[in-house]
Amino acid sequence: MTEIELMGKKAKSAAVVLATARNMKNTALNAIADILIDNTDEILSENAIDLAGAKAADISDAFIDRLTLTRNSIAAMAEGVRKVATLDDPIEKVISGATLPNGLEIKKVRVPLGVIGIIYESRPNVTADAAALCLKAGNAIILRGGKESVRSNKCIANLMRKAVKSVGLPEDSIQFISDTSRESATELMRLKALDVLIPRGGAGLINSVVENARVPIIQTGVGNCHIYVDKTCDMEMAVDIVNNAKTSKPSVCNALETLLVHKDIAPVFLPKLKERLDRKNVEIRGCDITRAILGDSVVPATEEDWSTEFLDYILAVRVVPSFNVALEHIATYSSGHSEAIITDSYENAKKFTLNVDSAAVYVNASTRFTDGGEFGLGAEVGISTQKLHARGPMGINDLTSTKFIIYGTGQVR
Amino acid sequence: MTEIELMGKKAKSAAVVLATARNMKNTALNAIADILIDNTDEILSENAIDLAGAKAADISDAFIDRLTLTRNSIAAMAEGVRKVATLDDPIEKVISGATLPNGLEIKKVRVPLGVIGIIYESRPNVTADAAALCLKAGNAIILRGGKESVRSNKCIANLMRKAVKSVGLPEDSIQFISDTSRESATELMRLKALDVLIPRGGAGLINSVVENARVPIIQTGVGNCHIYVDKTCDMEMAVDIVNNAKTSKPSVCNALETLLVHKDIAPVFLPKLKERLDRKNVEIRGCDITRAILGDSVVPATEEDWSTEFLDYILAVRVVPSFNVALEHIATYSSGHSEAIITDSYENAKKFTLNVDSAAVYVNASTRFTDGGEFGLGAEVGISTQKLHARGPMGINDLTSTKFIIYGTGQVR
Numbered sequence: 001m002t003e004i005e006l007m008g009k010k011a012k013s014a015a016v017v018l019a020t021a022r023n024m025k026n027t028a029l030n031a032i033a034d035i036l037i038d039n040t041d042e043i044l045s046e047n048a049i050d051l052a053g054a055k056a057a058d059i060s061d062a063f064i065d066r067l068t069l070t071r072n073s074i075a076a077m078a079e080g081v082r083k084v085a086t087l088d089d090p091i092e093k094v095i096s097g098a099t100l101p102n103g104l105e106i107k108k109v110r111v112p113l114g115v116i117g118i119i120y121e122s123r124p125n126v127t128a129d130a131a132a133l134c135l136k137a138g139n140a141i142i143l144r145g146g147k148e149s150v151r152s153n154k155c156i157a158n159l160m161r162k163a164v165k166s167v168g169l170p171e172d173s174i175q176f177i178s179d180t181s182r183e184s185a186t187e188l189m190r191l192k193a194l195d196v197l198i199p200r201g202g203a204g205l206i207n208s209v210v211e212n213a214r215v216p217i218i219q220t221g222v223g224n225c226h227i228y229v230d231k232t233c234d235m236e237m238a239v240d241i242v243n244n245a246k247t248s249k250p251s252v253c254n255a256l257e258t259l260l261v262h263k264d265i266a267p268v269f270l271p272k273l274k275e276r277l278d279r280k281n282v283e284i285r286g287c288d289i290t291r292a293i294l295g296d297s298v299v300p301a302t303e304e305d306w307s308t309e310f311l312d313y314i315l316a317v318r319v320v321p322s323f324n325v326a327l328e329h330i331a332t333y334s335s336g337h338s339e340a341i342i343t344d345s346y347e348n349a350k351k352f353t354l355n356v357d358s359a360a361v362y363v364n365a366s367t368r369f370t371d372g373g374e375f376g377l378g379a380e381v382g383i384s385t386q387k388l389h390a391r392g393p394m395g396i397n398d399l400t401s402t403k404f405i406i407y408g409t410g411q412v413r
Numbered sequence: 414m415t416e417i418e419l420m421g422k423k424a425k426s427a428a429v430v431l432a433t434a435r436n437m438k439n440t441a442l443n444a445i446a447d448i449l450i451d452n453t454d455e456i457l458s459e460n461a462i463d464l465a466g467a468k469a470a471d472i473s474d475a476f477i478d479r480l481t482l483t484r485n486s487i488a489a490m491a492e493g494v495r496k497v498a499t500l501d502d503p504i505e506k507v508i509s510g511a512t513l514p515n516g517l518e519i520k521k522v523r524v525p526l527g528v529i530g531i532i533y534e535s536r537p538n539v540t541a542d543a544a545a546l547c548l549k550a551g552n553a554i555i556l557r558g559g560k561e562s563v564r565s566n567k568c569i570a571n572l573m574r575k576a577v578k579s580v581g582l583p584e585d586s587i588q589f590i591s592d593t594s595r596e597s598a599t600e601l602m603r604l605k606a607l608d609v610l611i612p613r614g615g616a617g618l619i620n621s622v623v624e625n626a627r628v629p630i631i632q633t634g635v636g637n638c639h640i641y642v643d644k645t646c647d648m649e650m651a652v653d654i655v656n657n658a659k660t661s662k663p664s665v666c667n668a669l670e671t672l673l674v675h676k677d678i679a680p681v682f683l684p685k686l687k688e689r690l691d692r693k694n695v696e697i698r699g700c701d702i703t704r705a706i707l708g709d710s711v712v713p714a715t716e717e718d719w720s721t722e723f724l725d726y727i728l729a730v731r732v733v734p735s736f737n738v739a740l741e742h743i744a745t746y747s748s749g750h751s752e753a754i755i756t757d758s759y760e761n762a763k764k765f766t767l768n769v770d771s772a773a774v775y776v777n778a779s780t781r782f783t784d785g786g787e788f789g790l791g792a793e794v795g796i797s798t799q800k801l802h803a804r805g806p807m808g809i810n811d812l813t814s815t816k817f818i819i820y821g822t823g824q825v826r
């Protein structure tokens with residue numbers, strides 16, 4: 001048995017205990033929050049070593065930013081864990097039930113998924129966020145983070161294990177894979193003990209998981225998001241929303257990547273928009289008509305740009321001859337995350353929400369709202385871009401399964 | 414673009430129409446029922462050719478039985494399709510909703526999964542059953558059946574396509590892959606256009622799909638089901654239930670495979686049970702204690718027997734020293750389908766339903782009830798043995814996904 005197989009076995013045993021741990025899960029979560037606060041200095045010093053390594057490896061500022069922990073971010077992490085403790089416990093809730101004509105009493109109840117694997121990149125806060133939510137839903141968790149944040153992650157995971165153990169739950173409820181080799185990732189993707197594997201990271205990671213996993217997975221987070229600015233709309237509102245969706249936090253999955261503009265409004269709208277985006281130095285990559293309107297300073301958009309999640313101050317812009325062409329463009333290039341229409345047409349608003357096949361479809365609002373917290377789910381473990389099991393921001397219910405329990409008095413069929 | 418890729422593309426286009434087809438889906442289903450009845454002779458003559466081929470290939474009686482269509486079974490198939498038409502349409506139902514503090518109106522609505530692949534073995538009735546349920550839930554479907562039933566399947570699929578077209582929906586809502594090579598199966602398992610692939614068949618097929626699929630799948634149907642006969646129980650009831658679960662239809666996934674008996678009751682219970690099972694010539698493969706009680710005519714059970722889904726008149730029997738050992742045995746060997754306890758102990762009944770981690774857990778009833786029809790789901794597309802998305806008998810809601818629709822008035826974040 002390899003080390004990771006052994007972790008799977010231990011996780012399965014821990015999951016049996018967690019499935020009926022009820023209130024003790026909250027006790028454990030509060031103990032986790034306490035231990036993170038009490039050991040802030042240790043976490044920061046491990047994080048400093050990770051940061052030194054990353055800086056020496058000449059890694060991008062955005063990456064360093066995601067990797068960096070502070071006294072405040074650790075406090076926020078602990079607060080997040082406490083908030084998870086206050087969520088309603090979904091486990092053992094009866095979802096439906098009936099007494100059948102033959103007298104069988106049947107009920108469908110919510111149960112934990114069992115063992116959840118999380119494979120993630122450089123954000124150490126995922127370690128605590130994901131573990132807390134999985135634990136609250138009664139699941140054991142096996143974490144594997146990126147190599148740049150391994151010391152921070154391991155430190156946080158070990159503290160959490162101590163906390164869980166201190167309240168009398170199995171420490172193996174939370175396990176962390178320190179081996180950051182490609183082999184350990186592949187092994188986790190094929191670990192039969194996993195009831196689900198959730199990758200959290202960029203398109204490269206997601207694709208690798210889709211290709212290599214032999215366990216059920218939930219694809220998350222790749223967001224090639226679109227906004228369509230319709231022929232009739234409040235142009236100020238459109239500028240505000242596009243600016244917000246593109247520039248408020250370009251590195252996240254719900255940020256805008258491609259803007260589609262109806263040809264009738266484009267000549268007036270695009271110059272207004274450009275003026276606003278110029279303040280943030282957004283690079284526009286435009287179709288021919290966009291360039292005819294905005295001038296040659298606009299980079300020509302390539303076919304590849306329409307499919308690209310820039311995650312940066314770059315916006316692809318296409319002027320479309322009709323609403324239907326906008327729908328077709330979205331159907332062709334969208335990753336199914338979040339799309340918005342800015343319109344004053346009731347008919348088009350209705351058609352857009354009905355026809356656009358994405359996890360979140362907006363009328364007259366920024367795509368940036370696609371988030372578990374914003375949607376009122378309490379906390380999220382990622383944003384699913386697949387249609388199976390969960391779609392859009394995943395809350396605690398999405399970390400559960402169900403089972404049928406049937407009480408009889410000797411019935412046979 | 415290969416032929417199967419082209420099917421995927423056509424299915425995606427059809428799915429867009431089906432997503433908002435509403436009542437027309439019922440019109441199509443009734444047209445399908447009509448066309449199946451009207452063309453019974455043609456279906457039977459194609460089925461006769463399949464049967465002749467299978468008989469020449471010296472295939473088992475059970476297999477021939479599954480492959481055989483009759484005037485009655487075609488009528489039942491058509492009736493099943495009509496029944497699906499009467500089910501509530503799950504699509505566009507609002508599951509939850511709220512107006513957020515910032516004024517965003519958010520609702521979560523049920524939408525089709527999109528494109529569903531079904532890969533199945535020799536039962537031609539799956540062609541109509543699966544297509545009807547997928548269509549009702551607004552999904553396009555790509556079917557690939559086994560080579561032994563290819564003429565029957567193709568005939569049924571082509572009739573259904575005609576019917577769907579006749580009411581004005583896209584005929585590519587239902588597509589059938591006539592190529593029964595291993596390559597066509599593998600290609601379907603990797604077809605990006607699929608939102609989900611559902612295999613229906615034996616363990617070999619399921620394992621091949623788990624290994625080869627690169628699209629989301631739902632594992633179905635492998636049932637290594639257990640019954641535990643507790644120390645205190647109604648022994649007559651226990652004999653009835655075990656006999657029913659093993660012998661009423663041994664070839665199906667909810668049939669009993671391994672019986673666990675508490676040591677205190679075994680010496681009296683096992684001889685009574687054997688007497689009943691002998692009437693159906695059930696082969697018992699027993700542990701040492703079972704053989705000590707029932708005699709050497711009982712075949713010794715091997716380690717492999719505990720993991721085997723016999724699907725035949727064979728029963729593995731183990732005498733256990735305690736309730737907890739029974740729970741451990743089930744945790745080790747069960748495929749997570751259906752398990753039952755026969756007991757008069759309230760405490761053990763409660764503990765069994767809480768601790769056994771299977772899709773359906775019974776007290777004092779036969780495992781044979783695990784079925785969409787029996788559970789009141791109207792119709793089923795298989796029985797999921799995984800925990801993601803759906804677990805146990807899958808009804809029409811399990812063929813859907815959700816999306817968030819958000820109405821704003823210019824909100825930015």
